[in-house]
Amino acid sequence: MSGIDNLPPLRDVIAAHDLAPKKSLGQNFLLDLNLTAKIARLAGDLTGCDVLEVGPGPGGLTRGLLAEGARRVLAVEKDPRCMPALAGIAAAYPDRLQTVNGDALEVNPLEYLTPPIKIAANLPYNVGTELLVRWLTPPEWPPFWESLTLMFQREVALRIVAAPGSKAYGRLALLAQWRTDPRIVMELPPEAFTPPPKVNSAVVHLTALPAPRYPADPAILNKVVAAAFNQRRKMLRSALKSVSPAIEDHLVAAGIKPTERAEQVHLEAFCALARSLAQAT
Numbered sequence: 001m002s003g004i005d006n007l008p009p010l011r012d013v014i015a016a017h018d019l020a021p022k023k024s025l026g027q028n029f030l031l032d033l034n035l036t037a038k039i040a041r042l043a044g045d046l047t048g049c050d051v052l053e054v055g056p057g058p059g060g061l062t063r064g065l066l067a068e069g070a071r072r073v074l075a076v077e078k079d080p081r082c083m084p085a086l087a088g089i090a091a092a093y094p095d096r097l098q099t100v101n102g103d104a105l106e107v108n109p110l111e112y113l114t115p116p117i118k119i120a121a122n123l124p125y126n127v128g129t130e131l132l133v134r135w136l137t138p139p140e141w142p143p144f145w146e147s148l149t150l151m152f153q154r155e156v157a158l159r160i161v162a163a164p165g166s167k168a169y170g171r172l173a174l175l176a177q178w179r180t181d182p183r184i185v186m187e188l189p190p191e192a193f194t195p196p197p198k199v200n201s202a203v204v205h206l207t208a209l210p211a212p213r214y215p216a217d218p219a220i221l222n223k224v225v226a227a228a229f230n231q232r233r234k235m236l237r238s239a240l241k242s243v244s245p246a247i248e249d250h251l252v253a254a255g256i257k258p259t260e261r262a263e264q265v266h267l268e269a270f271c272a273l274a275r276s277l278a279q280a281t
Ligand code: SAM
Pocket: 025, 026, 027, 028, 029, 030, 031, 054, 055, 056, 057, 058, 059, 060, 061, 076, 077, 078, 079, 082, 102, 103, 104, 105, 121, 122, 123, 124, 125, 127
């Protein structure tokens, strides 16, 4: 029996179901249930909320989310070997855990969950950034989720919370900071995982803002930011030449020096630039 529920310790679950971790699926498991319960608490109050979990593996975080009172958890796992272990958890929490054996990039959580919805995951590193970008760029804002509590490689976590002027500042920071409040809430060394990855990890908590921090058309903002950071060492007047022939005027209208580089420009100024370009079209 473990400390947080009446289910067996995760090492026994892994041995019973022969879940030798697979590198190709980014399997670095968290086996300390006190730690997974702590991560579940970082997701905030889960009572009355449905939770989407991507990549539950043997179910350490899943158990934390259920023990912390999530109304329902949808756990989407690509590895079929994990399904019997997850079925054991579903039996211990009747009607509260739904499992889907599939690729999280192809599953629509709204077919299973009802708002309010939070997302919590120790993400597979190979698809983590792609999932985050999708969750940050839904067709409408506010999105279907209230908050994201996600484990990343520390280097990716730093890119999400980066400030202007730093090397880590770029598209991911602007995308995240435009419509959410991202914070690093926990750092974990490699030894916290089985097997230990080569890098440090961090949990990022992102709360969806009710509306974007500054007004801007999402498609124009995305185009400007992508072009600016694709050539991050160039002055903006050359990096953004393809965006508009009158780019210097738009930069000046947004209060940005045309000779500046993308890395120095604040989110607010990028949004002003997107608005100036929108007016011209
Ligand atoms: N949540 C577990 C934990 O904390 O111990 C496992 C985390 S492990 C880093 C990532 C998990 O995501 C693995 O179980 C892996 O099989 C699964 N996975 C990898 N790619 C996936 C995908 N595209 N969709 C759903 N699950 C995926």
